[in-house]
Amino acid sequence: MNILFTCGGTAGHINPAVALARMFRERDGANILFVGADGGMETRLVPKEGFALKTVTITNFRRSLKPSAIGHNLKTVANMAKSDRQAKAILDEFRPDLVVGTGGYASYPVVKAAAKRSVPTAVHESNALPGLTTKALSKVCDVVMVGFAESREHYDHPEKVTVTGTPVRGEFFHYTRAEAREKLGIDDDRPLLLSYWGSLGAEVMDGYMADFIRAEQAAGAPFRHIHGAGRDFARLTQTLAQSGTEDRPGSGLEIREYIYDMPLVMAAADLVLCRSGASTVSELAAIAKPSVLVPSPNVTADHQTRNARILSEAGGAVLLPEKECSGAKLYEVTYALLNDPARRADMSRKLSRLSTPDANEKIYETLKALLP
Numbered sequence: 001m002n003i004l005f006t007c008g009g010t011a012g013h014i015n016p017a018v019a020l021a022r023m024f025r026e027r028d029g030a031n032i033l034f035v036g037a038d039g040g041m042e043t044r045l046v047p048k049e050g051f052a053l054k055t056v057t058i059t060n061f062r063r064s065l066k067p068s069a070i071g072h073n074l075k076t077v078a079n080m081a082k083s084d085r086q087a088k089a090i091l092d093e094f095r096p097d098l099v100v101g102t103g104g105y106a107s108y109p110v111v112k113a114a115a116k117r118s119v120p121t122a123v124h125e126s127n128a129l130p131g132l133t134t135k136a137l138s139k140v141c142d143v144v145m146v147g148f149a150e151s152r153e154h155y156d157h158p159e160k161v162t163v164t165g166t167p168v169r170g171e172f173f174h175y176t177r178a179e180a181r182e183k184l185g186i187d188d189d190r191p192l193l194l195s196y197w198g199s200l201g202a203e204v205m206d207g208y209m210a211d212f213i214r215a216e217q218a219a220g221a222p223f224r225h226i227h228g229a230g231r232d233f234a235r236l237t238q239t240l241a242q243s244g245t246e247d248r249p250g251s252g253l254e255i256r257e258y259i260y261d262m263p264l265v266m267a268a269a270d271l272v273l274c275r276s277g278a279s280t281v282s283e284l285a286a287i288a289k290p291s292v293l294v295p296s297p298n299v300t301a302d303h304q305t306r307n308a309r310i311l312s313e314a315g316g317a318v319l320l321p322e323k324e325c326s327g328a329k330l331y332e333v334t335y336a337l338l339n340d341p342a343r344r345a346d347m348s349r350k351l352s353r354l355s356t357p358d359a360n361e362k363i364y365e366t367l368k369a370l371l372p
């Protein structure tokens with residue numbers, strides 16, 4: 001059995017595909033191939049998971065009439081023709097029994113070429129609002145799988161759409177809160193805040209975090225705090241050191257460059273402060289973890305706000321627009337929640353009703369049904 005997964009651009013597109021690929025490899029001994037875009041995040045993440053990866057040359061379109069944007073778009077048109085040829089060559093060589101796209105520009109030429117050959121095809125959309133690639137492919141693929149029921153209305157052929165939830169890596173279900181805290185060496189009763197702004201960090205938000213961290217330390221560290229600063233790590237730690245605020249032993253503060261053990265840390269946390277990308281929102285819902293969500297304003301069609309709104313309207317998260325943020329505001333909102341265990345428990349209950357705990361299984365069965 002040969003299964004081709006095509007994805008890229010963001011962790012929200014890559015992580016679901018990796019979770020599904022693991023299932024097919026473990027259960028069926030499937031031969032797996034990933035296809036991504038030249039230079040994309042997938043070229044780093046997918047090989048680390050032990051899967052083979054090929055790439056196509058594909059770029060996006062810019063919605064602007066500036067000369068630079070026009071030049072970029074002309075290059076994209078040329079790349080589309082090139083990526084079509086590359087996709088056909090990959091299909092000729094790998095001869096997949098099933099092709100699954102989970103978003104990103106690389107999905108378009110591959111899924112489209114497979115559909116033309118009558119190879120069974122499916123796409124999965126993790127975001128509440130479908131991207132241009134997923135929406136275009138929904139017209140030619142056999143099945144569209146979505147993470148949220150609210151997404152169905154955005155498709156031209158809702159009869160093709162099935163609500164499956166979004167795959168979440170099994171590691172997120174390995175630990176109870178108590179087990180995770182013990183493994184992290186947390187030996188007191190203070191609640192734990194986890195904060196991060198994405199794998200690459202976010203300069204504006206980490207600027208606010210400097211004020212946030214100074215406020216929590218000035219208040220006597222009423223809660224524990226693990227913060228992932230990404231590429232802003234050096235700048236943030238230097239800023240804090242200059243004001244005499246550091247993650248000293250006993251302070252309850254731990255600033256990391258990257259959080260490599262995210263499933264463990266998230267299980268231990270009592271509250272998460274973060275962006276609202278598709279993977280993050282799916283993980284929070286899956287393990288019923290209360291959160292304060294600050295959507296990135298720099299994404300297409302403001303889709304992170306739509307993701308966050310699903311959790312906030314269900315009562316499982318607080319949505320805080322970036323334009324309303326400051327270090328003081330973030331501290332005020334999170335401090336109030338960390339000191340209100342009853343509200344956090346209620347948020348968890350509401351998230352449990354919202355999540356699809358067997359999303360991986362539902363998608364696996366949906367895809368198995370497409371196989372000849």
